[in-house]
Amino acid sequence: MDVSQYLDIFIDETSEHIQALSDNIMILENEPENKDTINEIFRAAHSLKGMAGTMGFKRMQHLTHDMENVFSEVRNDNIKVNSEMIDLLFNCLDAIEAYLDNVKSTSDEGTEDNEVLIKKLNAYLDGSAGDGGSDDSGDSAEAAPEETAEEAVEESTDSEDPNGKDHYKALKLDENDISKIREAAESGLNIYGLTIHVQKECLLKAARAFLVFKALEDFGEILHYDPSSSDIEDEKFDLAFSCIISSDSTDIEAMKSAVGAVSEIESVDIGKVTAEMYEKPVEEVPKEEAKTEAPAPAPAAEKPAAKASQKSSAPAKKAANKPVTARTVRVDIEKLDALMNQVSELIIAKNSIVSISSMDTSGAEYDSQSLHEQIEYLERITTNLHESVMKVRMVPIESTVNKFPRMIRDLSRKLNKPMELVMTGEETELDRTVVDQIGDPLQHLLRNSADHGIESPEVRKAAGKPEEGSIFLNAFQEGNNVIIQVGDDGGGIDTEKVLNKAIERGLVSEEEAENLSQKEIIDFLFMPSFSMAKQITDISGRGVGLDVVKSNIEALGGDVEVKSTLGQGSTFTVRLPLTLAIIQALMVEIRDEKYAIALGSIMNIEDISINDIKYVEAKEVIHLRGLVIPIIRLDQLLDCEPREEEPENLTVVVVKKGDSYAGLVVDNLMGQQEIVIKSLGKVIENNKLISGATILGDGEVALIIDVNTLI
Amino acid sequence: MANELDMTEEEKVQYIVVKIGSEQYGINISLVDNIVRMQKITRVPKAPAYYPGIINLRGEIVPVMSARNKMGLGEDVITNQSRIIILKLEVQGLVGILVDEVKEVISLGESEIDRSAQNSKRQGNTYINGIGKSGDELISIFEINSIVDEVAVS
Known part of the structure; x- marks a missing residue:
């Protein structure tokens, strides 16, 4: 019998239960008398124990069993909840998570017994009324003498x-x-x-x-x-x-x-x-064998054989222990139904085209018209289908962010700064791969807020703020992007200090420093190994920080911005693309080359007379409905051959990123198209201007311009 | 293993012989995914000069490099004989190499390859790791790893 087939489910469900426990224990800390919560906790702990037992993870089972006992005592009002106990329970959860991580990577729970935790849990039980509490410690103790007694008789x-x-x-x-x-x-x-x-x-x-x-x-x-x-x-x-x-x-x-x-x-x-x-x-036979020297090699030969089989079984076991990473997505049945419907529509559309092609060629004109209709129909279906498939890949960011309240709570205790995390928009959906990878950067930003952002209670009091600091995480969708804002009401970024540090580190000269805008100064924080922490703590300050956050987010096709007001707090805005693989794009032509610009970042398209171009700091700009928009000549940027003579009118595609705009000058507009993004191949991937390539209907390759790097 | 099986016949490696300019080069056949005719290469701005661009290989985007340019032998001359050798490399993935002509496949044993010849010649960049002798012909064996860039981390 092999339980490995259940391993995926086990991992999924265990993480769910751990999360439920963590959430509910947090609630319990605030409302120690909440019976519903306690029952909820008890149920989760019980299922956890049951699952661990079924899968044969004894250590995990043991720990959860003891946790369950504590919960049961709490439920029976034999133990009062206090923050020490909550701490202990969280430590236990961490230990269970460590087991789970072990299971994920090796299919085995590992060898950590966590005896200290178990002892502490039992101490709580012993401290209680004792009736139910002794239940657990007695278990093993009772069993042992019984068995030894049996043994003696045996x-x-x-x-x-x-x-x-x-x-x-x-x-x-x-x-x-x-x-x-x-x-x-x-x-x-x-x-x-x-x-x-x-x-x-x-x-x-x-x-x-x-x-x-x-x-x-x-x-x-x-x-x-x-x-x-x-x-x-x-x-x-x-x-x-x-x-x-x-x-x-x-x-x-x-x-x-x-x-x-x-x-x-x-x-x-x-x-x-x-x-x-x-x-x-x-008995006789082996003795004889031992006497005569000749048969001696026989057992010897057997030995390597046995060893060989031993050896061959060992690697086999290792192979079975290969990492089990959860690559599954739980899909809402409604999403699947929609998908199913669209596939059946697709089949209908295919059949119509088949019937058109097999029709008599009598009315050629009629044919081409109905074919055209069918193609439009097909197009609509494929667009919907794409949307549905993307939706299937989408998961709420909840799974990633819901571990943060716990983290902030721990930090709050560790740093002796009362603070609270307020989250909104946990239900915002993002591509599964993005959700998986966004956790670390967000965690880092939150730690930053907790460590550097929020001031000590005394300072806050003096500044007239409530003693309890507040950290927020807001997620919402904006066009084709998902925005996640992480911020605090703390001290904000002291640009003065950042600038001094930058000068000290030789990143900028004092003369240059005078002309830097606030934004440019804050951007120093994203430089590698630029840490503002006065002392290194285990929370932050090692200088591997914001630069990693930035590069992680950029790797996902997103970007990060900071806004900060000294004394009032700072906000990091993370912008992520909704989907990764397929986008709607505007196809443009520059000389004889074709490029794609993601539709999501395009604001509008303008026809501009060459006389309307003004100059600011020797750079070309246009003044458009109250906005001053810098002009980027794509042909120059992309090293195209220069034109022989400048045309009177320029076609400008106005693109936007956050609050900044840019006007891209192109030669020709070709129209909107749904494109599949492909990588350029590893050897020339480090090209910042081009985010990928796509294959057009005629087999030609068009490059996708990465608007984010232009602005 | 080969030694045990047959001591007299040394292990032979197959090479695809291609022509770039007036010279002949050998590419280890185990690295070659396939060979395609010349097709439209889409220029990639800001790419190194020895990458003329990318092609569409049955729905996959494959970067194409010019070995001639990389070795400093001038610009490519595209003729009817020009081919793109698609290499399948472990780290870099699929990479195409432009060549003037594909001639044949030969088998060379280690004894037929002169490993010392190229050492003293050009200082610095050497793109070959030996010279094979097949009849009267001399065939430079490509050191693929120095031809195709390491994947640059920017």
């Missing part, structure tokens, strides 16, 4: 019954197995026999056996199964099964408790065994 009983105690001592092994045992013993390993009894009411015996063997494999190699491993898998055993294991560990109790931790296991018999115990009936 010594004498040695029966042939496979369900009997210590059946492992009476196993019938063949020559091969015995020699394996002998080899293992010779190489210094300890050999143990185990007989595992499952409970009578156990339904999934094979599954339990699988989990037992999985647990045992942590200790060493299983040399022999009784009944055979395939029989065990097919549940062809009654209530007990045995095995022999070679291990370099001498800790029988650890092994016993590991096996005992699998649910529905009645008891475990374990003891040291030797090869001699099994080879009595054939």
Whole structure:
């Protein structure tokens, strides 16, 4: 039996439960008496425990079990919620997340027992009324003496019954197995026999056996199964099964408790065994063999063979442990239905075209007209289809941002600054890949706000602000972009200080510095290794910061802007493209080359007489409805051949990024088209002006101009 | 492994022999994805001069470079014989190389390649890592990694 097929679901659901726990514990901290929340927490913890148990992640199960006990005490009003306990619970959540990360990367939970946490949890339980609290600690303690007592009795009983105690001592092994045992013993390993009894009411015996063997494999190699491993898998055993294991560990109790931790296991018999115990009936034969020198190579030959099989199984196991990254998207059934509908429409459209093509060629004119209609129809469907597929790829940013309140809470305690995070627009949807990658930059911005932005309570009081700092994260859609604003009501960016630092670091001379605008000064913050923190904390100040944020966001096709008012706070605005792969674009011609400009960034298109061009600081600008817009001559920028004579009128495509505009001069407009963005290939990808290429209907290649780098 | 199987016959590597200018060059066949006829190359502004542009290879965008330009042998002359060799490289992905003519495929053993000849000649940039001898012909073996740029991190 293999549980790996459930691993994806396990990972998904576990992260959901962890998130639910985290959210609810946050609520609990503020409203310790909220019964609904406690029940919610209890349920989540319980499911978590159940899932971990099913998947055989014992350590995770153990931890969640103890957490569940604490919750149950809270629910029964035996323990009062206090912030220390909340801290502890959050630490536990972190530990569970660490298990989950391990599972994700190796399909295994790892070896961290988190005993400290478990002890602390139990301390809470012991501190409580004691009735239900002892439940857990008693569990293992009670079980242990019982088993040891059994063991003592077991010594004498040695029966042939496979369900009997210590059946492992009476196993019938063949020559091969015995020699394996002998080899293992010779190489210094300890050999143990185990007989595992499952409970009578156990339904999934094979599954339990699988989990037992999985647990045992942590200790060493299983040399022999009784009944055979395939029989065990097919549940062809009654209530007990045995095995022999070679291990370099001498800790029988650890092994016993590991096996005992699998649910529905009645008891475990374990003891040291030797090869001699099994080879009595054939004693004579090996002795003879030992006498004559010739057959000696035979076992020797067997040895490498056994080793080889051992070796071959080891890498196989490793391969199975390859990272499991969740590449799944949960899709709203409605979105899928819409997709389904559009596909059926697509089929209808295809059929119409087929019927037109097979029609008599009598009315050629009529044909071309109806064909044209069908093509328009087809176009509409493909556009809708594209939209639907994009929607399927879209997920709310909630999954990424909902870990932030917890983070701010921790920071608040760590920095001794009361602060609160207010989030809006968590439901804003973005492409899955973007959502996955936007977490780190946002986290960084929030940490920045918490560490540098929000002042200490005393300073805030003096400035007439409420003691509790407020940090906000707003997300919303704007045209083809999603905007995420992260900011605070803290001290704002001291441009004076930034400038001094920039001069100190030689990024700018003092003369140049005088002419810099506020915006240009703030842009220094995005330079690599430019840290304003006076001291390095583990929260920020190492100088790997905003530049990484910027490059991460740019890698996603977005950009980041800062607005800051000294004394009132600062706001970082992150702008991200809604979709990545397909965009609507305006196709333009410059000389004989074709370029695409994303429609989302185009504001309008103007026909401008050459006389309307004015000059500001020796740069060409146009004055358009109250806006002064700089002119960018794309032909010069893109190194096209110069024109022989300048035309009277220029076609200008006005593009916009945030609050800035630019007018791009093109030769010709070709029209709007839906284009698929393709990479330029790695060797020339580092081209800033061109964000990609697309293939036109006639197979020609057109380049996509990256408007963001122009402005 | 080959040594055990057959000690007398050394392992041979197949090379595609192409002509650039008056010289012949060999490209290890294992790196070649396919060979296409000349087609319209779309210029990419601001790209290095030895990248004339990109082409559409059955729906994929493939950058094309001019080996002649890279080696400082002047501008490409496009004729009816011109071909684009599409290389499939591990790091760089698909890259096309413009050549004047594709001649043949030959097999060369290590003993037929002179590895020392090019060392002293040009200082600095060497784009070949050996000279193969096939009959009377001399074939320079391309060192693909120095022809095709490392993926630049900007």
